[in-house]
Amino acid sequence: MQVSASSRATSNANSRARAITVAGLALFAMFFGAGNLIFPVMLGTEAGTNVFPALAGFLGTGVLLPVLAIIAASSSKDGTPREVAERIGKIPGTVLLFAMFLTTGMFYAVPRVSAVSYEMAIAPLVPGADSGGGIGLAIYSFVFFTVVYLLVSRPSRVVERVGGYLTPALLILMAILVITVVIKLPPAGNPPAPKYVDSPVSTGLLQGYFTMDAIAGFVFGLIIVTNLRNTGFATQRSSFRATSAASLVAGVFLAVVYIGLAMIGTRVAGDGYANGAEALSGVAQQFYGTGGQVLFGAIAILACLTTATGLLTSSTAFFRSYFPSISYNTMLVGQLLIAFGFSNMGLEAILNLIEPVNQLVYPVVITLVVTTLVDILIPGRLYWTYRISAWVAAFVSLFEALWATKLEIFAGLRPLLDAMPLGTNHLPFAVPAVIAFVCGFAIDIAQGRLRHALAQPNLSGNTGGTAK
Incomplete structure (x- = not known):
């Protein structure tokens, strides 16, 4: 047996x-x-x-x-x-x-x-x-x-x-x-x-x-x-x-x-x-x-x-x-x-349409991934960290997306975007998103969402991050 x-x-x-x-x-x-x-x-x-x-x-x-x-x-x-x-x-x-x-x-x-x-x-x-x-x-x-x-x-x-x-x-x-x-x-x-x-x-x-x-x-x-x-x-x-x-x-x-x-x-x-x-x-x-x-x-x-x-x-x-x-x-x-x-x-026309969408979506995805990984280590507590970082990333990336449409009306956005940190690399969202992440994290701490999680790391496999 x-x-x-x-x-x-x-x-x-x-x-x-x-x-x-x-x-x-x-x-x-x-x-x-x-x-x-x-x-x-x-x-x-x-x-x-x-x-x-x-x-x-x-x-x-x-x-x-x-x-x-x-x-x-x-x-x-x-x-x-x-x-x-x-x-x-x-x-x-x-x-x-x-x-x-x-x-x-x-x-x-x-x-x-x-x-x-x-x-x-x-x-x-x-x-x-x-x-x-x-x-x-x-x-x-x-x-x-x-x-x-x-x-x-x-x-x-x-x-x-x-x-x-x-x-x-x-x-x-x-x-x-x-x-x-x-x-x-x-x-x-x-x-x-x-x-x-x-x-x-x-x-x-x-x-x-x-x-x-x-x-x-x-x-x-x-x-x-x-x-x-x-x-x-x-x-x-x-x-x-x-x-x-x-x-x-x-x-x-x-x-x-x-x-x-x-x-x-x-x-x-x-x-x-x-x-x-x-x-x-x-x-x-x-x-x-x-x-x-x-x-x-x-x-x-x-x-x-x-x-x-x-x-x-x-x-x-x-x-x-x-x-x-x-x-x-x-x-x-x-x-x-x-x-x-x-x-x-013909994919050129489709690419011209989709590229601005990607320029808007991808930064939000990255901030969401980073915040989720932090939330796996500090589970079930983050709320404003998710929202503020993603919203700021989306707001800044919207201007990059508008410029990516190649419409003449938005051509003037490029100098403004290039003036931002990492803007010349088409990553103007990065620094504002980091600042927003820190601010959201501070709000979550101030509202007591992290107190228990920091004292007791996640060992249960519950990796959700939806607590309000």
């Missing part, structure tokens, strides 16, 4: 470890879209001999920040981002969530990965193909979204399908390309570009910040928490710990892949490639001929497919939480049809 009990315990532990690993691999692949494939290569190309300090900065905001966003989003009592977002106020939190899920879903990110994967993978192999649109893109988008539908139609299987099958395939193809280039090509030894000469770490931090993956951390956290709760981590404390572990697995894989891609960048610096996609395609063809383009294309398609799968799974679950009378399948198909339409309409 003891042996049997021991075997069951071991089997249960192995099952839980596998669930966390698969969830972590799925999370990695969902994060790793087309932009994540390109940015590190360009960082390596431009940073040159300063690549390692630049990478340290990039990993801080491009990996650590999204991982912390997942941990923050999963810290609520129900494990969803809704309760966390509403800590800044019910109406502002709801607006923030809809902005996040619409821009990372059917209005921009999902149609973008379809169009970009066509441009990277299919257009170079088809003579006369127009990467900007046309019948070729329409056919490809239809096939792409059909595959996404098949992957997402059973939400309980999404994490297993992505983490158990698609991610290993993506990692194997990535390893073939990265290892080949790193072994066969020596570093070019190019001097760093001007922006990487004096402050490579801070420049890397900014490059990682502009991936805006912390928003995706909030979005993907919904899938991972739900999956892990369905695989044995039923309590709030166990699901929070499992989600944190899965996010760390994803972070490790992201860091390793980013480093490998940056090493490719250091080896093709000076070869005249216009962007990271051209560099990866070029070196793949250098070693494998036409098969190299097929290899790079397969990587691009898998990266975009897994990202679209994760985004649509999360957005469908999110929208159904507000509109439960609409069936899962109807909600999914509706989003796919909208994404299909946008992917064939």
Whole structure:
């Protein structure tokens, strides 16, 4: 009986470890879209001999920040981002969530990965193909979204399908390309570009910040928490710990892949490639001929497919939480049809519309993540800290967003924004948000919300922060 009990315990532990690993691999692949494939290569190309300090900065905001966003989003009592977002106020939190899920879903990110994967993978192999649109893109988008539908139609299987099958395939193809280039090509030894000469770490931090993956951390956290709760981590404390572990697995894989891609960048610096996609395609063809383009294309398609799968799974679950009378399948198909339409309409116009929204949303998300992490350590007490810091970040970022519309009427905002601390880096919200955080924290202390929490740290796994 003891042996049997021991075997069951071991089997249960192995099952839980596998669930966390698969969830972590799925999370990695969902994060790793087309932009994540390109940015590190360009960082390596431009940073040159300063690549390692630049990478340290990039990993801080491009990996650590999204991982912390997942941990923050999963810290609520129900494990969803809704309760966390509403800590800044019910109406502002709801607006923030809809902005996040619409821009990372059917209005921009999902149609973008379809169009970009066509441009990277299919257009170079088809003579006369127009990467900007046309019948070729329409056919490809239809096939792409059909595959996404098949992957997402059973939400309980999404994490297993992505983490158990698609991610290993993506990692194997990535390893073939990265290892080949790193072994066969020596570093070019190019001097760093001007922006990487004096402050490579801070420049890397900014490059990682502009991936805006912390928003995706909030979005993907919904899938991972739900999956892990369905695989044995039923309590709030166990699901929070499992989600944190899965996010760390994803972070490790992201860091390793980013480093490998940056090493490719250091080896093709000076070869005249216009962007990271051209560099990866070029070196793949250098070693494998036409098969190299097929290899790079397969990587691009898998990266975009897994990202679209994760985004649509999360957005469908999110929208159904507000509109439960609409069936899962109807909600999914509706989003796919909208994404299909946008992917064939030209993404420049969509980008011009979405960029101002991102400039407004992302600073609020960052302040929310930071405050939530503090609230995990000092649980259930913060109130004004959430609200004041987020509101101030939103107020300042509104002017950055207005300038990002590129309308002539708002052109005069740029000198004012640049005059603010970090304004020239398009981060004018940072210092005001920190000051607002301190003020909100002081108010919470003055109103007695922290007295017991500071004396008795959180050991119960209750990471909610909704106390008034």
